[in-house]
Amino acid sequence: MIIDTISRIDCPEGIFLRLRLAGAYCRASAYFLDFLFRTALIIGLSIFFSFFGAFGTGVLLISMFLLEWFYPVYFEVYRAGQSPGKKKMGIRVTMEDGSPIGFQASLLRNLIRVVDLYFLTWVFILFSSKMMRLGDMAAGTVVIYDSGKARIKRTTGKDAKHPSITLNEKEQRATVSFATRSLTQSRKQELAEILEPIHKLKGEDAVNEVMAYARHIGGSS
Amino acid sequence: MKESEFIKKNSVFWRKLKKELKRSGPLTCRDTFPDDYEKVCYQIGLSRQRGYNLELIDSLDSLALRMRQELYRKPSLSLHNLLYQFLVETPRVIRGNFSYVLAALFLFTLPAIATYFILLKQPHLAFVLIDPANIEHIEDMYRDNAPHLGAPADVDSRVMMFGYYIKNNIGIDFSCFAGGILVGIGSIFFLVFNGFFLGTIFGHLENQGLGYNLSLFVVSHAPMELMALVFSGAAGMKMGFSFLIPGPYTRLHSLRKSSLIGVKFLILAAIMTFVAAAIEAYWSSLPHLDMQSRVIFSLSNVLLIGAYVGLLGWKRGPI
Numbered sequence: 001m002i003i004d005t006i007s008r009i010d011c012p013e014g015i016f017l018r019l020r021l022a023g024a025y026c027r028a029s030a031y032f033l034d035f036l037f038r039t040a041l042i043i044g045l046s047i048f049f050s051f052f053g054a055f056g057t058g059v060l061l062i063s064m065f066l067l068e069w070f071y072p073v074y075f076e077v078y079r080a081g082q083s084p085g086k087k088k089m090g091i092r093v094t095m096e097d098g099s100p101i102g103f104q105a106s107l108l109r110n111l112i113r114v115v116d117l118y119f120l121t122w123v124f125i126l127f128s129s130k131m132m133r134l135g136d137m138a139a140g141t142v143v144i145y146d147s148g149k150a151r152i153k154r155t156t157g158k159d160a161k162h163p164s165i166t167l168n169e170k171e172q173r174a175t176v177s178f179a180t181r182s183l184t185q186s187r188k189q190e191l192a193e194i195l196e197p198i199h200k201l202k203g204e205d206a207v208n209e210v211m212a213y214a215r216h217i218g219g220s221s
Numbered sequence: 222m223k224e225s226e227f228i229k230k231n232s233v234f235w236r237k238l239k240k241e242l243k244r245s246g247p248l249t250c251r252d253t254f255p256d257d258y259e260k261v262c263y264q265i266g267l268s269r270q271r272g273y274n275l276e277l278i279d280s281l282d283s284l285a286l287r288m289r290q291e292l293y294r295k296p297s298l299s300l301h302n303l304l305y306q307f308l309v310e311t312p313r314v315i316r317g318n319f320s321y322v323l324a325a326l327f328l329f330t331l332p333a334i335a336t337y338f339i340l341l342k343q344p345h346l347a348f349v350l351i352d353p354a355n356i357e358h359i360e361d362m363y364r365d366n367a368p369h370l371g372a373p374a375d376v377d378s379r380v381m382m383f384g385y386y387i388k389n390n391i392g393i394d395f396s397c398f399a400g401g402i403l404v405g406i407g408s409i410f411f412l413v414f415n416g417f418f419l420g421t422i423f424g425h426l427e428n429q430g431l432g433y434n435l436s437l438f439v440v441s442h443a444p445m446e447l448m449a450l451v452f453s454g455a456a457g458m459k460m461g462f463s464f465l466i467p468g469p470y471t472r473l474h475s476l477r478k479s480s481l482i483g484v485k486f487l488i489l490a491a492i493m494t495f496v497a498a499a500i501e502a503y504w505s506s507l508p509h510l511d512m513q514s515r516v517i518f519s520l521s522n523v524l525l526i527g528a529y530v531g532l533l534g535w536k537r538g539p540i
Contacts, residue, residue, distance in 0.1 A: 015262045017282070055377040057384065058382070060384065104484045
């Protein structure tokens with residue numbers, strides 16, 4: 001089994017989508033940001049409604065109820081799966097197959113958040129294959145990175161070079177992945193030298209050669 | 222075909238689609254949109270098979286993803302859809318899962334009744350079950366000269382109580398449902414706990430001679446509020462048990478199926494609790510209403526709920 005944060009969705013149209021799943025740390029940060037935002041909003045509203053006596057308190061209580069339960073639902077359904085915190089962190093909620101989330105699924109995953117907050121959420125995210133918390137499991141949703149895939153720009157100048165053989169998609173991806181990841185110099189050399197039969201180079205030269213291939217290919221890992 | 226030729230031939234087509242996707246609005250209304258999507262999908266397969274450049278494949282991939290999201294967008298909530306859900310689907314689903322409703326009802330009422338009678342025999346137990354300070358507060362609320370029964374409440378404080386009931390009671394419904402994800406335990410806990418609490422309060426106030434005042438206040442909104450809690454608990458139990466006993470499905474699939482059913486229950490429960498809050502704030506607190514009219518109102522609510530569950534949604538197909 002390949003352990004990967006990319007969830008591959010095969011579509012009936014004969015294509016597949018690659019969703020990059022977001023992990024516990026990123027999601028916790030997004031939740032924290034949302035929490036701050038929501039708290040600030042509640043404090044603001046409390047001050048505003050304090051001028052309106054008992055009537056204000058009633059309206060405040062209703063808005064607190066709405067903020068508590070429907071704040072994420074609103075953003076997930078009407079702002080393409082992104083609450084402000086998630087937007088800041090560059091992540092969004094979608095259905096497991098990459099389609100936009102609907103009202104019922106959103107309501108479900110956010111109701112179950114109450115349980116998730118008390119009950120080992122992060123353990124579930126760490127151990128489920130698609131990094132789902134309980135609410136995600138019930139609603140069939142995933143949290144994915146918006147974009148931000150490590151990518152390399154395609155160039156046509158001297159620093160780009162066509163490899164002596166044609167690379168298929170998987171090989172191209174491996175090459176780009178090599179170029180975009182931060183590896184130690186010795187590890188880079190070790191990896192680049194695997195292609196010695198193609199480029200007949202060693203050491204630093206091999207690394208530069210493979211980097212040139214990657215620039216010729218472009219795209220994301 | 223060479224890669225550069227392929228790009229040259231199609232770039233206008235791709236640019237047009239990208240521009241179109243940036244505009245908001247119902248793209249799928251355009252008749253040829255699905256055909257265009259199919260064409261892009263075909264081109265991706267072609268590019269992959271021919272070993273075209275990765276950057277090209279990536280850009281086509283993201284184009285296809287956005288078109289797919291547009292095509293597979295859930296229909297937005299229309300009034301017709303909402304009415305259909307509320308008047309046909311929900312009653313059907315409740316009848317279909319009536320065993321859970323009955324189970325939840327018993328889990329709530331049996332502890333309540335049991336505690337009530339135990340407290341009549343052993344009055345001092347009230348102070349063991351509920352915090353004494355809390356008891357005093359509750360006693361004060363139902364004394365003969367208590368503000369919301371004896372004296373007329375002003376409009377503003379009614380709005381406040383309305384807000385309080387909404388936040389508190391719908392919150393309890395939601396938690397009661399959500400707790401069910403732990404194989405039903407959370408829902409059962411909420412039902413039983415609330416049953417005990419209610420029974421204790423009724424028993425204790427009866428012992429203090431305030432039972433009539435309490436009944437006078439709660440009888441009107443009790444059916445809506447308590448049945449909403451029962452529905453939430455039933456939905457939570459359904460969700461939890463379907464995970465525990467998945468039948469012919471995988472556990473995850475079974476959980477998903479039943480939790481979507483649960484959401485329908487829950488939306489109904491939220492509406493009922495909302496109505497209950499309105500009754501509690503604007504009707505139950507009316508000082509001059511006598512017991513008889515309150516009981517009639519309450520019974521008509523019971524009938525309303527019964528008719529909703531029992532009579533609606535028998536006809537198949539859309540309304």
